[in-house]
Amino acid sequence: MDPIGVYIHVPYCRVACPYCDFVKKATRGDAPDAFVGALCREIAAFDGPDVAASVFFGGGTPSLLTPAGFAAIMSVLRQRFRMDNPEVSVEVNPDDVSPDRLDAWVEAGVARVNLGVQSFDDRVLKYFGRCHDAADARRACEAVASRFENWGIDLIFGGRPHDAWGETLAECLRFAPPHVSTYGLTFEEGTPFWKRRAEAIDDDIGLELYREGDAALVAYDHYEVSNFALPGFECRHNLIYWRNAEYAGFGPGAYSYLDGVRARNAPDIDGYLRAPGAKSESLRLSDREIKVETLIQHFRTRRGLPRADYVARFGATPEAEFAAPLAALAARGLIEEEGDSLRPTRTGYELNNEIGLAIV
């Protein structure tokens, strides 16, 4: 069995960003010890695979974990999982980057730092309701770049003013991060931004911004719809999602996908502290649903779907069940053959949901 991915959800933020729909709670200090304790209990009690290839600390704001808390979690993970040279990633907020946290992450074996910069324009940062400014972001980039070889900058386009995007991309390139994520701003139900969804930019402008990112980051491999990397710096943990492979999620609201079951930890943070690991959703996927999700996920990546991988997994070619939609997608110029792989075209990235729509 392939090693799984491990996701750790740290549901605390100093300021909750109004566009974010992840489980989180505003906190004044660091992530509380009670949470670290609950998380460690959940990991220790995990009943599932024993080998992991990656650990991803997401949030919320995982950079709010104290050095001691972080070390404790890593220690439990190492006890519970056999990990051979794991890719350990941490999402970091620019204003949490301090010398002692950087030391702690290096110490604990963190291999990748993902900096949530979002923008290098103060007006846009204000629009996003971020708690840092562009100067904080620049300082953080320099500090992280000086300590980590493998690090990345996360950016969001589609904020106001939207034409600040070009300069943000240029600033990002100055720090030469080996990994860049560019996400289109979404207005999710349940967030404060939902009420403002009329502000969403027109699709045609969205497309221009998306292409601007593609053009600016030409030196990178645009290896997934929203992700760019220099060769060898792709996020291995996220590739697990895009191959629809198995992962275990720990922390409130975290999802797991193990043995054909997509399950979710209850999102209630207080409840989690009392009973870590209690599930609020558990869905056994049908054979066809797994295949559909596998196709959809692979078509998010430049590499696409090697037929051999699919055959190894399902015992038949994708065409055995999906000949008609795949042919239609090829005819529409959304996917193409590359060697013995099927992969999305450039239009297939831009109209990625159309691929999914044809397959389901």
Place this chain on the structure above:
Amino acid sequence: MGTPIERIRNFSIIAHIDHGKSTLADRLLEYTHSVDERKLKAQTLDSMDIERERGITIKSVAVRMNYKARDGHDYVLNLIDTPGHVDFAYEVSRSLAACEGALLLVDAAQGVEAQTLANAYKAIDQNLEIIPVINKIDLPSADIPGVIRQIDDILGLDGSSAVHASAKAGIGTEDVLEAVVARIPAPTGDRDKPLRCLIFDAVYNSYRGVIIYIRVVEGRVKPGAKIQLMASGTKFEVIELGVLSPETTPTSLLEAGEVGYLICNIKSLDVAKIGDTVTDVINPATEPLPGYEEVQPVVFCGMYPAVANDYTELRDALEKLQINDASFQYHADSSDALGFGYRLGFLGLLHMEIVQERLEREFNLTLVTTVPNVAYHIIMTNGADMMIENASKMPPTGEIDVIEEPYIEADIICPTEFLSAVIDLCKKKRGIHVRVDYIDSRRCMAIYQMPLAEIVLDFYDKLKSLSRGYGSLEYRIIGYRPGDLVKLDIMLNGDRVDALSCIVHRERASWVGKQLASRLQKLIPRQQFEVAIQAAIGGKIIVRETVRAMRKNVTAKCYGGDITRKRKLLEKQKEGKKRMKQVGSVEVPQEAFMALLKVNEDGD
């Protein structure tokens, strides 16, 4: 033994919609203990869900009541309900033909309306004794003297003889029953003559087959009798007969003057036509009862399954529904745009809506319906002529000499303050002014002749909105007249969409074409490629609109829990897409096929 003929009263209640007909019927049933009170759902007589929801009567039914009058005698009162809508005028006339009298119900606050008039005239035509009943007298806005004057002046009846009632409050119920007994004549009809029964309604029951509702006019009928339906020529044996109380209650005999039902193993409603005469096979009548007509559909539309695979299900549903409602017609049809489906003919717009709704509701079908149209009479240059129910089947312009369209005469009653708006509307709809009658100081009746096609689209909704709901409309078809009509075609990416073709008046064609194209431009979602929408008259393109290509549709983040959530979301969208029709390379939502209706709504 049947009931002595002099103790029978057969009557209907006629009224404008919402004037309280069903409520009054309920009160009468309660008062005479004809229906178990536990079973008295509000408005017992409206048995279809759609009827109850819309508060209108579509199918008429009958009920028998036993009433001990103040004169000490026991009477049998047969209340024959009539459908309350202009679409079913023929059925109304047959129901009235089964009666000797009618209660003309008028709302004390609203007064006489177009439907009151039309139904009153029908009752007068049948020589019925009419008892005016002023209903809702307890409303604060009731104007009883005003309504009495209207009954005198407009209907030519004696308003002072009106019974005052409030069906809702139960006021005047006994007075109504006494008036029925005292003023409506007992039926006449020789019980020893050969059998003649009028079929005034028929319903299909899945366990018992067709149940025929009859009024025995002459003679008598018993179970086991061999009977013949004179118009259809078919013969049956009476398996069961009885009275309606209101459930079918078997008896051993029905005699002249009585109202009841027959069950004779008839499998489909198209055999038991309303208005037909039932006679005895062994001792037949020589002449059928007068007034039988084959009803002709006047409004047509295409119905197509939203999913092509459902074609057989649609066919089965239509077959089953026809057993229940013989008054709509259908035949298989196909459209380049919509695939295989059916062309249906209806008695009117409401009838069309009902059939469509029943198909969707009772048979769980998802249908694409095309804009309703009328039948055109086309006279060709070579002298041949034909009826066209479907614009896309129209012959080339060069071969057409004259196009004739059906005309109606409409009676529109409205408060005088809205008269000029009504006249404007009628003019816009190519109406020909006949005259305006003043009902009283407040209201008037405009009489216009106009093409049925103009009424079919949205006339009634428009009338309602411009008169703040006060306008009422009644119409009758008066024949075919030539019109300056042209065919308007719509093309999507160069392909003509047959289901969107329509026949319009030449003067309005260009405006309608532009409106239609711009409406479609809003309705057709962005697709991967640009969609050109063109409107053409006689092959000449008059307008072009464009649906820009969809250029970006992507989920920015897809991690962990997003994966299944996204699949479910896509599945839901796909479900929605199923309701779209693929026309060439273009996906067209169903609403687009009804776009012409919206054009008229927004148009003027």
